Structure formats: structure tokens, C-alpha cells
Amino acid sequence: MADAMLKIDSLIKRFGGLVATDSLSLEVEPGEVHALIGPNGAGKTTLIAQLSGFLRPDAGRIEFAGQDITDLPAAARVRLGLARSFQITSVLRDFTALDNVALAEQARQGHSFRFWRPARADPSLREPARAALREVGLADRADVVAALLSHGEQRQLEVAMALASDPRMLLLDEPMAGMGPEESARMVELLRGLRGRRTMLLVEHDMDAVFALADRITVLVYGRALATGTPAEIRANREVRVAYLGEGDG
Amino acid sequence: MTGMTAPLRTWRGRVAVGLLVMLALLPWYSPWLDAAGIISQRFALTVMTRVVILAIAASSLNLILGYGGMVSFGHAVYIGIGGYTVGILTYHGIGSGFVQFPLAILLSALLALAIGALSLRTRGVYFIMITLAFAQLLYYVAVGLEAYGADDGLTIGRRSDFAGLIPIRGPNKFVAFYLLSFVVLLLVLGLVHRLVNSRFGMALRGTKSNDARMQALGFPTFRYRIVAFAIAGALCGLAGALLANHTEFISPAMMHWTRSGDLIVMVVLGGMGSLLGPVYGAVAFLLLEEFLPAALAMVLTWLHAGLTAVLGAAAAGDLDAWLKMAEYWQIALGTILILVVLYARGGIDGLFGRSRHG
Ligand SMILES: Nc1ncnc2c1ncn2[C@@H]1O[C@H](COP(=O)(O)OP(=O)(O)OP(=O)(O)O)[C@@H](O)[C@H]1O
């Protein structure tokens, strides 16, 4: 078997008495779009936080591209090529959309201990940033302060920033959350365009989007992987239908 | 070059340039003020030298507070380190400014690195308390320095010697030192301007806006914050070295926590995260501190005279009792500050128009 891009081994995270991640093991293959679904409070965001270095697991191990990253700080994981987006929009609110993405590009280019030349006049930052905004459909909003963008636009910016880090793998926490149908469709198209080029772990409640995009799906319930399989397998899985897809009573 | 005239296109820029020109020309128009009986030249230069030096200190705080979101409540400690470096070296016969100033800057930077390493992992109130605690610690160290005057401080016999380039005695001493301080202020402002607009500055400002997102973009934010913290300490140490020269005296009071509070007030009053804000803040704060008691006394005297004329001396009461109220000028100052914080969120700089970026 080919080496997994991301390998999660017996991961445990407790919040007091609550076990948010319960001995979870999971592998994501290179190039795969792996969807993570599950009811509210299943521990999806908690898992993303541990994978991206914002939460320390209590036990277990995380491997990315063959390297143990369990104890690596968040920023170092991004430099290895593992980037995330946030479920609750987390952009730099008092910077313009272009500045936001230019900062992602700046981080990608290496350290920022450059003290003299004005960064906003640097084409090597601005040009790629403009391209990234075009890719998500925000080109004409480049100079708007992020706080003044609509909710949907902020979600697009959120993804543009994760993309601008040029990661090998994207951890997307509900990229479509709170989007209108048109914006959602556009995001699905965008993510479809990335298929094969980037490995993705996609947390999403929108089942149409999940079934349209995912190569494999893992169903998370109470911090445990209830099932992993292709969309067809997951659809056919009785346990999943009972626990999650809302066909329980039948 | 259009860059040179660009500031003159907005009111905000015009006011900034106007203030700097006023400060630059002070030695030339102050004799005129003196002759007109408005204020003695010596006094004007003394007050304004202090303003300029504290504007440097406030600008250094602005770098971390205004652009980096770090509410350091112990920033005056670096004024103390800079001042004590000059005072102690002079005391031991090392009078060269070319030794004293670099050492003052270096020691301040190192202390800031140490304090930053221990405090920058914390946020909010904890950060404020820890920076305050370190500053108090060093304050008491200075109080304990029996050899250098302990609580009473130490009078410095002579100013830093810059190989005779800057007169340190004689009638020109005050003008020369004012101009030296002003040039240092300009250099510091230029440096801060370059810094905050560079890649480093964008990273720093990003951490103020949203530290978690910056980490998620791959910025090891702690490193940028601690380097900014050290640069701010170094620049404030430079201000301390100038201040010791200005007063020819050092004492623990230089780094008392209330001095740190004054610096925060100057930055907030002038406008956080604006280049010229700390300069406005220092000018306004120190001039209010200097002249508010007298201005209050004048207003009270007028009121008293008016009341006497209308209602008679008996009703107006004793003028001295009225003037006692002027002793509470700090209440008036506090009121002004609260009003500015509540109603002019961009500080004084914000009154002259909005900045282009955040
Ligand atoms: N910092 C925290 N402290 C305590 N409990 C937490 C914390 N973060 C999450 N939890 C709890 O852990 C559980 C998992 O939360 P998490 O946010 O990971 O769920 P989720 O699957 O992302 O849900 P949603 O679909 O609503 O986004 C929930 O019960 C939540 O209340």
C-alpha cells in the first residue's frame, strides 16, 4: 500500500469527562478527498484542531508525509504543507482581502525577518495574492477591508488564504458553512478543481457537496470513527443510516 | 519625487508635517517668544526637549502596543536602563557617548528579550501584570543601588561626550541638545515607518489582528512579537539615555510604574498604531501636565473676579480657597483623557482624518 499522506493513530482528546476524540485512527491517501461527516458535537473541529497543532492530543500520534508531527507547533505544520481553514471565519478583519492573501503568500515564501522594503509594494507578494483571489472569485473585492466583506465572501477569503499557502494537504472545516446556494455551488466547483492536485480532509454538513466531492468518507460519532468507505459504501451502511443519515426509526 | 509631497495631500499629513516643522524650528523662534514675554527660551527648550525625548519613548511603545497589540505596562523600565547606563558609566569616568549610547541600547534590547521571553506567551491581563511585575522588580533593584544614590538617585556631573561634535556646556548646550533629540526622534519615526510597512511589520500587525490565523498561515508569531518587543526596548533605552543627559540626573523614579502608565496614555491619547500619534500624545500630555495647573488657576481667578463683581466679595469668598481647587488639576487631566478615549477612538491623530490602512 502506498504511504498515507496523513496517518492518525489512536488519537485521544478529553475535555474534562467528555471524550471528544476517542482512540481515533484514520488514514488519508495522497491525492484523496476524504470527507469527515458526523452530527454536531461529534468532534470534527476538535480533530482538525489537533491535526493543525492548535490543540494537543492527550494520547496518540499524528504522522504527515511520513513525519511525526504530534508535537510540532501550528506554524511549523503549515511549512510542511498542511494548511487549514476555520469553521468560524477567521480572517484578519482589519486588513484588505488582498493583504490577507498576501500575508499567506509571505508566509509561504519563508521567514519575514525583512525589515526595510515596503511589503505592500512588493509584486512578488501582490501578484500571487491577486491570482489566489481570482481563483476563489474575489478579484473585484481585493481592496475591501475583510470586516466589510459579506459572510460568503469572507468564507471564500478563508479558503483563498489556506490555498495561498500552497499546501500539499488542506484541512477544510465546513468551507460552505452559512453560504447561500450559489456561493456553495461555486465553492464545490472550486474544490472539484483542486481534486487530484491536493489532498483534502473535508469536514462538511452539506451531503450533496460531500457525495459530489469525496473519494472516501469517514463518519464520526462521539469522537469515534463509525465507518470509513466510498460514498456508495457509506450510503449503504445500515449503522450510518441509523446513527447519522436520519433513517433511524425505519 | 512625488513621495516627498505625498503627505501634503491630506489634512492628516499637513498637520503632521506642520507639527514636525514647528518642532524643528523651535530654537529659531523661541528667542522671539522670549522677547515677547510669552515664555523664556530656556524654559521652552527644556520643556520641549522633554517632550521630544518622551515622544521617542512613546513611539517605541507604539511599535508594540499600537502595531503589535502588546500592552506592556512596564515600558518605562527601559528608560531607566538607558538612563542608568549613562549615569553609571559617567560616574566611573567613562563619558564617551559613543560608548554610553550603544551600550544603553544594547542592554535595553537584551532586557526586553528576557522579559519578552517570559511574558509573551501570556495574553491580556496576565501580560499586563507580568510586564508590570518585571518593571517593579527592576525599580526595586535601582532603589537598592546604594552606590548610585539608591532612592535619591544620582546627579550626573557631565553630559555624554560626543568627541566635541555636540556642545555639552556653555550657552549653546540647550539648543544643541534639543536639536540632537529632535534628530533622533526623526530617525526613530523613520525607522518605525519602515519597520511597520515591511514584511516584518505586516507579520507583526497580523498577530495583533488575529494571532491564531497568522499561525495557521505558517507564521511562528512568537518570534516576530519578541523581536518587535526587543526593538521597542532598544529604542526606549535610547530615549532613557537622552533623558539622563537632559536632566543630568538619574533616579528610580524614571522607571516607576506611573511613568509606564504615562507612556501608555501618550500612545492612546495620540492615536495607537499611527506613526505620529505618540508625538501628538507626548506634546499634549506633557503640555497639559506643565500648563494645566496654571491655566486652571487663571480660569479660577477670572471666575472669582467675575463673581466678586456681580455678587460682591462676601459671596465670592476667599480667592485662595478657589485656587486650592487648581491643585486638583490631575482630575481635569484625567477627565480630558477619558473623553478622548471615549469619543476619539483614533486619538488626536484620528481627529485629522482617517488613515489609509487600518
Ligand atoms: N475547548 C473545549 N472545551 C471543552 N469542550 C469542548 C471544547 N471544544 C469542543 N468541546 C466539546 O467537544 C465536543 C466536540 O466538539 P467539536 O466542536 O469538535 O464538534 P464538531 O463535530 O465540530 O461539531 P459541529 O458540527 O457543530 O461543528 C462537543 O461536545 C464540544 O462541546
Ligand SMILES: [Mg+2]
Ligand atoms: Mg465543528
